[in-house]
Amino acid sequence: xxxxxxxxxxxxxxxxxxxxxxxxxxxxxxxxxxxxxxxxxxxxxxxxxxxxxxxxxxxxxxxxxxxxxxxxxxxxxxxxxxxxxxxxxxxxxxxxxxxxxxxxxxxxxxxxxxxxxxxxxxxxxxxxxxxxxxxxxxxxxxxxxxxxxxxxxxxxxxxxxxxxxxxxxxxxxxxxxxxxxxxxxxxxxxxxxxxxxxxxxxxxxxxxxxxxxxxxxxxxxxxxxxxxxxxxxxxxxxxxxxxxxxxxxxxxxxxxxxxxxxxxxxxxxxxxxxxxxxxxxxxxxxxxxxxxxxxxxxxxxxxxxxxxxxx
Amino acid sequence: xxxxxxxxxxxxxxxxxxxxxxxxxxxxxxxxxxxxxxxxxxxxxxxxxxxxxxxxxxxxxxxxxxxxxxxxxxxxxxxxxxxxxxxxxxxxxxxxxxxxxxxxxxxxxxxxxxxxxxxxxxxxxxxxxxxxxxxxxxxxxxxxxxxxxxxxxxxxxxxxxxxxxxxxxxxxxxxxxxxxxxxxxxxxxxxxxxxxxxxxxxxxxxxxxxxxxxxxxxxxxxxxxxxxxxxxxxxxxxxxxxxxxxxxxxxxxxxxxxxxxxxxxxxxxxxxxxxxxxxxxxxxxxxxxxxxxxxxxxxxxxxxxxxxxxxxxxxxxxxxxxxxxxxxxxxxxxxxxxxxxxxxxxxxxxxxxxxxxxxxxxxxxxxxxxxxxxxxxxxxxxxxxxxxxxxxxxxxxxxxxxxxxxxxxxxxxxxxxxxxxxxxxxxxxxxxxxxxxxxxxxxxxxxxxxxxxxxxxxxx
Numbered sequence: 101x102x103x104x105x106x107x108x109x110x111x112x113x114x115x116x117x118x119x120x121x122x123x124x125x126x127x128x129x130x131x132x133x134x135x136x137x138x139x140x141x142x143x144x145x146x147x148x149x150x151x152x153x154x155x156x157x158x159x160x161x162x163x164x165x166x167x168x169x170x171x172x173x174x175x176x177x178x179x180x181x182x183x184x185x186x187x188x189x190x191x192x193x194x195x196x197x198x199x200x201x202x203x204x205x206x207x208x209x210x211x212x213x214x215x216x217x218x219x220x221x222x223x224x225x226x227x228x229x230x231x232x233x234x235x236x237x238x239x240x241x242x243x244x245x246x247x248x249x250x251x252x253x254x255x256x257x258x259x260x261x262x263x264x265x266x267x268x269x270x271x272x273x274x275x276x277x278x279x280x281x282x283x284x285x286x287x288x289x290x291x292x293x294x295x296x297x298x299x300x301x302x303x304x305x306x307x308x309x310x311x312x313x314x315x316x317x318x319x320x321x322x323x324x325x326x327x328x329x330x331x332x333x334x335x336x337x338x339x340x341x342x343x344x345x346x347x348x349x350x351x352x353x354x355x356x357x358x359x360x361x362x363x364x365x366x367x368x369x370x371x372x373x374x375x376x377x378x379x380x381x382x383x384x385x386x387x388x389x390x391x392x393x394x395x396x397x398x399x400x401x402x403x404x405x406x407x408x409x410x411x
Numbered sequence: 412x413x414x415x416x417x418x419x420x421x422x423x424x425x426x427x428x429x430x431x432x433x434x435x436x437x438x439x440x441x442x443x444x445x446x447x448x449x450x451x452x453x454x455x456x457x458x459x460x461x462x463x464x465x466x467x468x469x470x471x472x473x474x475x476x477x478x479x480x481x482x483x484x485x486x487x488x489x490x491x492x493x494x495x496x497x498x499x500x501x502x503x504x505x506x507x508x509x510x511x512x513x514x515x516x517x518x519x520x521x522x523x524x525x526x527x528x529x530x531x532x533x534x535x536x537x538x539x540x541x542x543x544x545x546x547x548x549x550x551x552x553x554x555x556x557x558x559x560x561x562x563x564x565x566x567x568x569x570x571x572x573x574x575x576x577x578x579x580x581x582x583x584x585x586x587x588x589x590x591x592x593x594x595x596x597x598x599x600x601x602x603x604x605x606x607x608x609x610x611x612x613x614x615x616x617x618x619x620x621x622x623x624x625x626x627x628x629x630x631x632x633x634x635x636x637x638x639x640x641x642x643x644x645x646x647x648x649x650x651x652x653x654x655x656x657x658x659x660x661x662x663x664x665x666x667x668x669x670x671x672x673x674x675x676x677x678x679x680x681x682x683x684x685x686x687x688x689x690x691x692x693x694x695x696x697x698x699x700x701x702x703x704x705x706x707x708x709x710x711x712x713x714x715x716x717x718x719x720x721x722x723x724x725x726x727x728x729x730x731x732x733x734x735x736x737x738x739x740x741x742x743x744x745x746x747x748x749x750x751x752x753x754x755x756x757x758x759x760x761x762x763x764x765x766x767x768x769x770x771x772x773x774x775x776x777x778x779x780x781x782x783x784x785x786x787x788x789x790x791x792x793x794x795x796x797x798x799x800x801x802x803x804x805x806x807x808x809x810x811x812x813x814x815x816x817x818x819x820x821x822x823x824x825x826x827x828x829x830x831x832x833x834x835x836x837x838x839x840x841x842x843x844x845x846x847x848x849x850x851x852x853x854x855x856x857x858x859x860x861x862x863x864x865x866x867x868x869x870x871x
Contacts, residue, residue: 210518229517231678231679233462233464319801350776357712361764
């Protein structure tokens with residue numbers, strides 16, 4: 101077969117990306133299936149595939165730093181005794197800092213609870229207190245839905261526009277969208293698993309991460325597809341698979357260099373940055389890695405499969 | 412072009428210098444004053460953000476005038492609390508957002524702001540009303556206030572003699588003997604005669620039975636003095652079991668009048684100063700590490716062009732911070748930095764170098780295909796442009812959607828992210844494309860095609 105003899109620019113044998121597509125689809129499945137299972141389990145247990153924070157559900161979040169180590173279960177007991185049965189407590193950084201999630205508290209309720217806590221566990225410092233009324237939570241949820249729908253509409257439009265002159269434009273668009281859904285599933289699955297293991301909750305920033313991932317994912321795919329389009333025009337004689345391999349190799353430097361830079365910045369924030377954006381950055385990092393992977397190893401092989409079955 | 416870049420760099424450096432605090436031009440008829448400083452959001456400097464909602468039944472319309480009055484009164488109360496740079500703004504028809512940076516005691520601040528502050532002097536007759544008693548009076552600012560409160564001890568409706576409207580001034584004084592804080596007040600010209608008339612009619616120095624004139628705040632009795640002698644001059648004091656802070660807060664409420672609409676706290680966010688300072692320190696460190704790695708990577712991977720891209724990236728950072736500090740004249744007045752905002756900026760640097768990577772990869776391809784250096788440079792910029800444009804366009808659209816999402820109160824942290832990312836993308840189009848191109852052409856002008864042979868320098 102011809103593609104075995106293809107050379108990449110400077111010569112030498114070229115590794116063949118397309119032939120191993122089964123392996124790539126397997127890898128994708130390995131990344132997605134655990135996340136899907138976690139989302140299913142989470143849906144059954146908590147009603148949503150990823151756990152929602154007070155931003156969406158309404159309720160209160162209180163972070164306290166005690167002077168002495170404390171037991172989350174004992175703090176929870178104080179809340180339960182005061183009638184806040186639906187309270188969850190976990191330690192964050194070390195054993196002295198706790199994160200308490202409960203039903204909506206007014207500042208008076210909070211002051212009362214805090215004086216109880218001070219009596220029982222000694223001095224502490226209030227790091228932050230978020231208390232979101234149910235009406236606001238509902239609004240944020242509606243706005244989030246609307247934002248996701250608008251973004252999807254724009255991305256569809258963007259893809260249609262980018263491929264309007266390509267023959268069989270629908271195939272390209274569909275493959276780009278599959279790659280995008282792939283990335284959303286990976287990012288959400290990741291978050292869902294950590295929601296079960298570490299109590300991570302989706303806040304307004306999570307949605308930002310997902311929308312950003314979607315944007316990057318589509319861009320990455322379009323860069324590769326653009327090159328395929330260009331090469332189809334310039335190299336009419338070559339078989340489709342050869343063109344595809346060539347296009348991937350020509351764009352892979354850019355994808356990797358760009359990704360590496362983004363990854364450097366994100367890892368720096370993860371390691372050294374503020375605690376409140378860490379979950380956001382972690383989701384973004386996973387989503388972007390998946391985006392680079394899927395543009396090359398999901399979208400393109402799918403296109404080839406379609407081409408083979410179609411003709 | 413090189414000159415423009417040099418001037419912009421100097422301006423940006425000047426704005427970013429910590430010693431720069433403002434522009435003050437007084438030159439003949441031209442007068443221009445402008446403060447320049449880094450504004451930090453509540454999540455970085457600590458503070459309190461409260462969303463207050465008109466506490467009226469859904470179906471009852473809220474008058475816009477009344478809400479504006481509420482806003483003005485809250486502004487006065489907040490100023491009296493001594494908060495630096497507070498924000499009080501109306502949102503929609505029945506909401507008010509209050510932001511108080513650096514507040515130490517959120518509970519007290521909230522109660523100072525939201526208490527209706529309706530002061531009444533009620534005719535209690537011969538009944539002593541202990542402080543804390545909730546009463547019903549003939550004066551109702553809004554029907555719902557009284558309707559929602561549980562009534563004790565009886566369904567008796569007391570007559571309101573005077574309200575806070577009749578108060579000219581109120582201030583905290585200390586009792587000469589007990590050193591307990593109390594509030595002394597002076598009545599208005601309208602209130603004083605009424606007060607004089609009522610007190611002379613019921614003055615009864617000889618016990619018993621006393622005649623009581625209870626002082627009631629928001630339908631709750633705070634003290635219940637009896638009338639010893641007529642008070643003709645409209646001066647008096649309110650005694651109660653106050654701490655100094657409470658007395659001050661009450662005086663503030665009395666001085667600036669009662670809220671025409673009762674308010675309820677819908678959402679509170681408060682961030683302690685420790686967490687804020689910790690966030691600043693960590694963000695600066697993360698930014699420094701992340702950016703250094705990117706700079707080093709570009710230099711190693713792309714050599715000479717990488718060095719030029721690094722210079723462009725440094726200028727990119729300077730320009731961004733200059734805009735955060737100064738804004739763009741006549742367009743907007745700077746950015747309030749938040750933690751997500753800083754994150755947005757850091758991520759946007761990734762996009763700024765992405766444009767350079769697209770260009771340099773194209774250049775390398777052209778060079779490998781055997782074109783001259785000049786042709787490769789021009790083709791690199793030209794052919795990468797569509798990809799840069801497309802990717803930036805889609806990021807801008809994402810930013811617009813996110814900005815809209817962030818303008819919902821509950822998701823406001825998203826706004827800072829969208830804003831810095833948006834500014835970053837726009838500036839990166841300038842620095843990564845125009846600045847880098849100018850620098851590369853400049854270098855080429857001096858070194859010429861000879862550079863083509865130095866493959867090491869070009870990173871091919």
